[in-house]
Amino acid sequence: MTEEKDPITPSPSRRDFIKTSSIAAASFMIVPRFVLGGKGFIAPSDRLVIAGVGAGGKGESDIANFYKSGKAEIGFLCDVDDRRAAKSRASFPKAKYYKDWREMYDKEHKNFDAVSISTPDHNHAIITYHAMQLGKHVYVQKPMTHDIWEARLLTEAAKKYKVVTQMGNQGSSNDGTRLMSEWYDANLIGDVHTVYCWTNRPVWPQGIKWPAPQPNIPQELDWNLWLGTAPKKDYVDKLVPFNWRGWWDYGTGALGDMGCHLVEAPFRVLGIQYAKDVQASVGSVYVDEFKEGHFPESCPPSSHITLTFPKTNKTKGDVTLHWMDGGIQPERPEELLPSEQFGGEEGNGTLFIGTKGKMYASTYSDAPTLLPTARTKDAKAPQKWARVPGGANGHYAQWVEGCLAGYGKTELSSSFDKAGPLTEALLMANLAVRGHELEGGRIKLVWDNTAMKVTNFDAVNQYIKRQYREGFELKA
Structure with missing residues (x-):
């Protein structure tokens, strides 16, 4: 397969976002979409608006479980494979759909409170880190990252950006x-x-x-x-999903x-x-x-x-x-x-x-x-x-409740301060x-x-x- 250009990358504003996301994040935070404070933001209602990056497979079940908590709305879906995303798109027809998480972050950052990441391991850290820079709460599938350096980075970033975090090892609940x-x-x-x-x-x-x-x-x-x-490598069969x-x-x-x-x-x-x-x-x-x-x-x-x-x-x-x-x-x-x-x-x-x-x-x-x-x-x-209501199944609602309460207000089973050292x-x-x-x-x-x-x-x-x-x- 010949080298392909990213079909969305040519947008100058997106290119600036990718390269200078720290500056971009700071500017986004002045938008009065969220209530901000020393303890982090709290969603402006009692319902958490979630963007799901990775809408098939485990991502599909994660998104469904967040919704089952009764306090979450699935506002956006993102997946690189339309086949994998089909069921989630049918379940949440009002959710706007993207293929590139970078485009979704750039265009919709004012419109969601939290991000669920369920992709192959090698893309966990970059998607999670940029969400945290935007002040978004994050739920990322296990393992938290692909590399040790990434795990340390995300562990420290959770404290820096004061966001509620959870890794998807549901047995911890x-x-x-x-x-x-x-x-x-x-x-x-x-x-x-x-x-x-x-x-x-x-x-x-x-x-x-x-x-x-x-x-x-x-x-x-x-x-x-x-x-x-x-x-960059040529496509091979059966690698996905x-x-x-x-x-x-x-x-x-x-x-x-x-x-x-x-x-x-x-x-x-x-x-x-x-x-x-x-x-x-x-x-x-x-x-x-x-x-x-x-x-x-x-x-x-x-x-x-x-x-x-x-x-x-x-x-x-x-x-x-x-x-x-x-x-x-x-x-x-x-x-x-x-x-x-x-x-x-x-x-x-x-x-x-x-x-x-x-x-x-x-x-x-x-x-x-x-x-x-x-x-x-x-x-x-x-x-x-204390037991987590619902045990492993309650792992999802625990994160939703934590996000609505705000950073530092509740104890989570696999927040990054716990998940980071385990992953490392x-x-x-x-x-x-x-x-x-x-x-x-x-x-x-x-x-x-x-x-x-x-x-x-x-x-x-x-x-x-x-x-x-x-x-x-x-x-x-």
């Missing part, structure tokens, strides 16, 4: 995390020193050669806008897809945040009986990653967290009976190992269980944490995975959290902040 926190605080399993998280993902192609380009781009898809921040997850230019592999759901509980229960070192082993791909394949553009088919987190005020020492994907699982705990299921039926789980016992849960921290399982029924611990840890784990593709990279990587870099293997630092394509730059 489930009762399970709160119940396990109460069990742990009641000393039912002692001091946790080791955690295992595992998943059956990927359920999309990984560890493969980049497909041959296809000459015919579907007419409903704007391929240039779909690529966004990523390098789901298989992009297995390619480093767009996705973050199994860690990005399921890590936010499974590592959420250890972060909250143990109070861990930034890891201090990481190492990994990855599954090999063989192109014939004896020859190992090497496909650096694609995530590996499986991995086992080990992260070390420093002591917290809830642990007596460092915490070792093991991540396993591609169907790899830890050894069954000896406390389980032979016929008892380990983890969730879907192949995901989280196991805490303490000095006095163990506990585990499935995806979204569902079905928390003490080991031996007979302990669970009679477990007693004081309730310390997962992306740091991916540095170890990517190190396997580099000579000398199969070592323990030592992390300097303040400087945001690996101190003993500089080659992987290129993945902390990537280069953005012209027209889609993210500038702090």
Whole structure:
């Protein structure tokens, strides 16, 4: 496919907006559409007007759930693929539709209060950051960002621009995390020193050669806008809408897809945040009986990653967290009976190992269980944490209510101060995975959290902040 010009970019005012969004944001904020103050703006009515960027798939269900809260209006929809947006457009026929989020922001910024972002990982940060600069509350799907630098940027921007934020790991609003926190605080399993998280993902192609380009781009898809921040490449079949997850230019592999759901509980229960070192082993791909394949553009088919987190005020020492994907699982705990299921039926789980016992849960921290399982029924611990009405389904209404209340007024399950460090840890784990593709990279990587870099293997630092394509730059 030949290089295409952005069909909307020629507008001088839009070009200025993209390049100088900080100045533009300041000028927009004087418009009396919003009530502004030291604590951030509050919507001028009891209904939140939302613009949805990414209207198909998970974006479709997110938008529908915001509307179900009874306090949100879907004012605008934006998607690069008309096929994916069709159902949302039919459900919200009054919502004005755009293909380019930049055009929507430029033309409609006075007319909405908040933005929901559900796009491939590589475009999360730029769409979210520019919304925050405009003073908009934001809900972004997991993982929060594609790169570590982006996660740190958005975490700080939420405070700077005083907007209400939420990442779409809905399990963080489930009762399970709160119940396990109460069990742990009641000393039912002692001091946790080791955690295992595992998943059956990927359920999309990984560890493969980049497909041959296809000459015919579907007419409903704007391929240039779909690529966004990523390098210019010819269109390939089946990358859209789901298989992009297995390619480093767009996705973050199994860690990005399921890590936010499974590592959420250890972060909250143990109070861990930034890891201090990481190492990994990855599954090999063989192109014939004896020859190992090497496909650096694609995530590996499986991995086992080990992260070390420093002591917290809830642990007596460092915490070792093991991540396993591609169907790899830890050894069954000896406390389980032979016929008892380990983890969730879907192949995901989280196991805490303490000095006095163990506990585990499935995806979204569902079905928390003490080991031996007979302990669970009679477990007693004081309730310390308020439950979110509706649990995982209430994750959406919680954000809507938070936006209407205003910045700093309510506690959210996955606001960026929580989601940012979680996302950084997962992306740091991916540095170890990517190190396997580099000579000398199969070592323990030592992390300097303040400087945001690996101190003993500089080659992987290129993945902390990537280069953005012209027209889609993210500038702090």
